[in-house]
Amino acid sequence: MSNRITVGLDGSGAGSVAADWAANEAELRGATLELVHAEDWAQYGPFAAPLPEPSRHWADDLLSLTxxxxxxxxxxxxxxxxGTRGLAASKVLASSAADADLLVLGSRGLGAVAGFIVGSTGSATIPETDTPVVLVRSAEGQSHPHRPADDAGPVVLGVDLRSNCDRLLAFACEEADRRSCPLVVVHGWSLPPVFSYAPALDPGVEKEMAVGLETTLRELLSPWEQKYPQLAVDARVVIGQSAIQILDAASGAALVVVGRRIRRPALGARIGPITHAVMHHATSPVAVVAHD
Known part of the structure; x- marks a missing residue:
């Protein structure tokens, strides 16, 4: 890796907040910060054409003033x-982040009930890059810097015990270690349908399965706790929908970390439903980490 953080700018308040978060993160890592803006001609109509000269100057000013x-x-x-002209923003951001350690994007808030808009650029960029992507929240009209004091909470990691979690754990442990904050690891689960329809047939099944999952999670975390002995790790196996359990634990978090499986299907990569829900409803910054 290049020890570089890339952040996408679009002139919005969300982009400004993302730039501030990225600058704080770059200081934590001792990394270079790259500001990227792409003029996507295609979004202005069916006929691709260069933007007017004033718009070009605006784009240049956006980068220099930021x-x-x-x-x-x-x-x-x-x-x-x-700055790049005439190319799709998602392609430019994915290309710029190819050898970066982190790509940071902004997303605009719609309020406590509606959640957040990740936006077409963010939704298109995340599946195109294997670089971790952080989505930074901006409430409607908010453009103030994201201060380090806003990072007082824990790092929250959602895991699926059926997947390879090494990249997720490495990223989350490093982020919690940098911030000297606790790491909360959440695995949400539900009883198989055959038991959920008639749990009274065997009241001990739920407890037995929970104990087994807790043991599996502890075994998964053991080498990471040895690698980061100073890190306080709170492992939680909770029954219920995974996205809801992660969002519940993520209230007040400094950072929420979720995974996206690396797939190369014919119709393009996709973001899983749990990660999609967390991306759109968490109020803390969300890191999406691609993994096998």
């Missing part, structure tokens, strides 16, 4: 800028 603002608050950061 860089200047961030340097006033993070004077030691190494910040670069990259």
């Amino acid at each position: 860089r200047d603002r961030l340097l006033r608050e993070h004077s030691r950061l190494d910040i670069t800028t990259h």
